[in-house]
Amino acid sequence: MSSGKILVAQGGGPTAVINQSLVGVVLEARRFRNVTRIYGALHGVRGIVNEQFVDLTQETSNNLELVAATPSSALGSTRDKPDIPYCQQIFQVLQAHQIEHFFYIGGNDSSDTVRIVSEEARKAGYPLRCIHIPKTIDNDLVGSDHTPGFPSAARFVAQAFAGANLDNAALPGVYVGVVMGRHAGFLTAAAALGKKFPDDGPHLIYLPERVFSLDKFLADVKETYERHGRCVIAVSEGIHDASGEAIASLLSKEVERDAHGNVQLSGTGALADLLCDEIKSTLGIKRVRGDTFGYLQRSFIGCVSDVDQREAREVGEKAVQFAMWGDADGSVAIKRTGFYSVDYALLPLTDVAGKTRTMEDEFISASGTDVTDAFRLYLRPLLGSGMPDAFRLRAPPVAKRWKP
């Protein structure tokens, strides 16, 4: 006899649409008569081992819709990555509450958590259906056309560079914008979608998929600056040298690492400042400015793709449907079926967990410092409707009349 109890949680970095997936789970689950309770764990897996659950069954549909449209993780998140003892404790708590369906919304690391929990449940003979619901602004999940959260962050980055380009055109100089993305350059590459006129920036894009050379970088900047009288540059925080050493950590004395052993790249302006200093001192350009987009690109309220909202809702709904009508654990994936249409599939957890997708070669120009039209075609539909557009004066010059 089924208890009909569901548990949903959110892990990893928040996105603009992660609550759409949460609300997709809750509202879709309400349609199934065998569902008796929908619990939410606070702060991801940590909320499970700490037994911090809230009863989402008692939320109004109206408030759920309002929360769905609110960015960041409404249940709270965590960076914890459960090991075996951690997972055993998860089971004990789930068992105590007779929970039979576990939905975890998250990225790479979260999908691996779901995989471990699923395997531990199987080993322990506990009947737990585990579904990973994708979410990451990095767009680095294997098996998906793209991941919910990425389109909205990409839209922020594209809009930011469209504006930075206009600012840089008004007061010329060099502008460096550092974008999130440890291993995958998708979000940095989105800067290219902020470009409209042929001489618009970003003029140069540096991705973690290509080895970064400071000498080459400075030569690129010099050439662009000489051609356009200005230079707008998009740089991934994850750029690294030939040995794989992050450029950001090369200059940082105290390197902070998270629970996954990852070096802290965000929340510091060091990389932008280093690159700006190099440009100033080596190229002798006076006006050089660096911005690190930091948390704005994933948490800014009021910059969201409606396509992303819709898909994030649907991966939550599909997760419940796969759980109720299917007989396997897995990870929900978005599959592109047209220009532009999608459908959803359930992939084996082992196909997704712990793997990292990076930008395909066809998306990166031969120069290594730009994207291809294939990438523009890939990304544009994801950004959604109502993208702001930039216009220029076309007034003709006036003949000179002054005779000094």
Added chain:
Amino acid sequence: MSSGKILVAQGGGPTAVINQSLVGVVLEARRFRNVTRIYGALHGVRGIVNEQFVDLTQETSNNLELVAATPSSALGSTRDKPDIPYCQQIFQVLQAHQIEHFFYIGGNDSSDTVRIVSEEARKAGYPLRCIHIPKTIDNDLVGSDHTPGFPSAARFVAQAFAGANLDNAALPGVYVGVVMGRHAGFLTAAAALGKKFPDDGPHLIYLPERVFSLDKFLADVKETYERHGRCVIAVSEGIHDASGEAIASLLSKEVERDAHGNVQLSGTGALADLLCDEIKSTLGIKRVRGDTFGYLQRSFIGCVSDVDQREAREVGEKAVQFAMWGDADGSVAIKRTGFYSVDYALLPLTDVAGKTRTMEDEFISASGTDVTDAFRLYLRPLLGSGMPDAFRLRAPPVAKRWKP
């Protein structure tokens, strides 16, 4: 006999709505039959001395409307501050083109440029009407209720902190967001408008109107972190110690100064990183993140206040009307006449030029780290319609059932 020639230019830092004022001048001037030509100078006063004019009379009204809705200075800008010889050269060029009306859209420094040009014109006996059209995200012009450009930048800052607060609630720690504003804290204070629920951040706001003490700052952060388990902080780039020395420059070895002798505060993440390092090392808090909003806050495309757009358009239109129907040079000012309504006045240039408004005491809380309701009442109408709103889950907790 009047030549009917008008010149308009844009100076200083771009804003989201500075092109509204430009287009307000151009379209309003077209209504006056005595106007024969409307020229735009490229890159402010530098475009005058270099005689780089474009003929805006030949722009379509449709393209002008599209440019009006585009952020940053469509004519280009400059940081040049003309001295006497520079102004003499300006006259010679204006005289060669028989220009009789000069409109300069800009902030503090630009208003002083207009004052100098106006005085030099009078001294030289040249019939030049000079009108300063206000613009600055710093909101630091004397005599105005507020300045065009500030409301849209304030909206960006409020939305950014609303999102940063949600992100920080999901993954608790300390978040420091550094906001532009050398002497005036208005833009930093706008962070308070991102706050909705009583325990929302920003929990602490540091303004240049108050002396910054690192010890007091660390004590404030410690207390907030202990109370809420997290802390969101808004810091003005212009914070300084009791001697007036900028905290940002105290730590910076090579201080860059612009043509006005101002220290470069933007385009570097140094202040945020310093403050984060102090919090980590002194308070022993592990998760501390700093963002410098940088150029995003003034140039991001797609975050604009409709009230700001409307008023920026009107100051341009009024400038032309004051020039055509009045008999004095001056600076256009916004006067608040209701909740919420405005009208426009022409102030003497000497009342505005080179003076700096800072936040009134009634806008700053007694603690010095928050704003008052008077400030909320002042700022809210300026942010315009459609401000995004954040919602929370209200699901009740589930009773614990696990017996280890």
